[in-house]
Amino acid sequence: MSQPVSALAAGVQSSDGARATSKISINTRVQTAVAPITVLSDVMQFPGPSVVGNWIVGSTRVLVIGVQVINQSSTGTSFGTPASGFMPTGPMTVVQGDSRVKVL
Secondary structure, eight states: OOEEEOOSGGGEEOTTSOBOOEEEOSOOSOBOSSSBOOBTTOEEEOSSSEEEEEEEEOOSSOEETTEEBOBTTOEEEEEEOGGGTSOEEEEEEESOOEEEEEEO
């Protein structure tokens, strides 16, 4: 079943419950009404114990600029502070996607 795509950084949450503050993206072409669609190669930035996150699993059928799109069924890993050696802190998930754009 199709799931809403991730567009805004604030719609992504790390394992400690912190919402992302920004994303570093290679996608500048395909956008929803609010922001560029998040793709598998994007890096999420968080405040607090988890500082960055990378996506591991994207959508199964939709690509943007040749890279998988991130939807609500996608998962990633968040990583800790430099002092902790950037050790993984847990899963990263999309908690709020753009309901107007859905993909498989």
